[in-house]
Amino acid sequence: MVLTTDVPTREALVRRASELVPALRENAAGTEENRRLSDEVIETLADAGVFRMRVPVRYGGYECDARTLVDVAAELGRADGSTAWTASVYWIPTWMTCLFPEAVQDEVFSTPDVRICGTLSPGGTATPVDGGVVVSGRWGFISGAHHSHWQEIVAVLVGPDGPPTPVMALVPMAELRIIDDWHTSGLKGTGSVTTVAQEVFVPYERVVPLADVLEGRHASAVNADRPIYRAPLLPVASASSVGSVIGLARAAKEAFFARLPERKITYTGYESQREAPLTHLQVAEASMKIDEAEFHAHRLAALLDSKCADGSPWTLEERARARADMGAVCRLGKEAVDVFALASGGSSIYNDVPIQRIARDVQAVNLHALMHPNTNAELYGRVLCGLEPDTLYI
Structure with missing residues (x-):
């Protein structure tokens, strides 16, 4: 089509x-x-x-x-x-x-507005058979699975002709079983459930080596020359993810200022919270952190877009910095939200006050294995020190 x-x-x-x-x-x-x-x-x-x-x-x-x-x-x-x-x-x-x-x-893509969920973590095994592979396994944290048409799964191909090799496969959601186990403290509405495959046949054309996907190597002759598709995966994934954190930080700022005119600081002489020097310091600090987070998000996007446009090769340092920028957005966004949440007082713990949900959501993002600020900072520092990365996910 x-x-x-x-x-x-x-x-x-x-x-x-x-x-x-x-x-x-x-x-x-x-x-x-x-x-x-x-x-x-x-x-x-x-x-x-x-x-x-x-x-x-x-x-x-x-x-x-x-x-x-x-x-x-x-x-x-x-x-x-x-x-x-x-x-x-x-x-x-x-x-x-x-x-x-x-x-x-x-x-x-024959399905209009097709939705594809997925993971980068190997969670199953793939056994070669005539015409394809048979996959069995389970994959957790599959956000949006309930409304997806397809899932990209990662499994380890085990066969007689070579060492075990991670592969990525496309599987219709109708061939997977959903385990509704998403009971969490943050990002509760993402439906990031577990999916299970039990001896699902996948034709060879829907199976590619994971290493090729991580490096952005094409089995598609048409897309190979399209700018947005010529990049390693991790910078692409990093740039795709950071906007959510920027939005959460901005939401925290808006939610705080929406309540500010009506609030005092209990057990103090301040009948208006906005008159307190502490409030001035808090909102300035948090707002500057949002500005810094936006810088890292836009620097990451600019790097990816420029390299996709000119087709130039990625250096190891650029790839590590892409993940570092993502980690910085997560850290600074959470720090900004935390400042606004702490300044929102005891009444903010009620479920109908948005700041408590925003704080839980940004905390959940920061705990994500690929987005964790400390993990990404360590990787960047390791590369800056002249060492090889200790991960394929770069």
């Missing part, structure tokens, strides 16, 4: 996302309570073109650059962390699908 489409500008897509903020905020508490996005929210995001942002133009997609992803996710994150996170997670496996052969892309 080959389509043509008018590709909206970055400004148009950001405006669409911004227009969704009031409705998504209204639904945020319900999203958290239901532990997944509602069908209505999914439809709203689809109507805004959110699921087309990394789809090739020839299938009706937009092929958006990284800066657009950051800015759109930031608007969604202002409304609801779970919604922004789920949208961002869909973008990454969608991009990975574009490394598969054209026939596979034809099949996957």
Whole structure:
């Protein structure tokens, strides 16, 4: 299936996302309570073109650059962390699908507004059989699984002709079993459940070496020359993820200032919180941290977009810095939210006060294995010291 489409500008897509903020905020508490996005929210995001942002133009997609992803996710994150996170997670496996052969892309992208969930962690085994592999295993933290059409799974291929090799495979969700085990303290609305495969056959054309995906090596002749698809995976995943954190930090600032005019500081002489020098220091500190987080997010996006545009090779230091920028966004965003949350007082622990949900969501992001600030800072420092990275995920 080959389509043509008018590709909206970055400004148009950001405006669409911004227009969704009031409705998504209204639904945020319900999203958290239901532990997944509602069908209505999914439809709203689809109507805004959110699921087309990394789809090739020839299938009706937009092929958006990284800066657009950051800015759109930031608007969604202002409304609801779970919604922004789920949208961002869909973008990454969608991009990975574009490394598969054209026939596979034809099949996957034949579904309008297709949603692909996935993971980078090996969770199963793949056994060679005639025409493909048989996969069995389980994968956790699969955000957006309930509304997905496909999942990208990672398994270890074990056969008689070589050493065990990690591979990535595309599997229809109908062939996987969902275990509804998503009971968490943060990002509750992402529906990041566990999925299970029991002897699922996957044809060879839907299986590629994980190393090829990590390096951005194509089995797709058409996409190999499309700018957004010529990059290593981890810088792509990093840039796809950080906008949600920027949005959460901005949401915390907005939520704090919305309550500020009516608040005093109990057990002090301040009848208005905004008159207290402590408040002035807190809001200045947190706002500057948001500015710093935005710098790192936009520097990361600019690096990815520029290298995709000119096709220049990535240095090891650039790849490590991409992850370091992502970690810095997470750290600074959480620090900003924490300042606003601490300044919000005891009344902010009630469920109907948004700051408590925002704080739990940004904490959950910072605990993610690939986004953890300390892990990413250590990796960057290791490379700066002239050592080889101790991970394939760079």
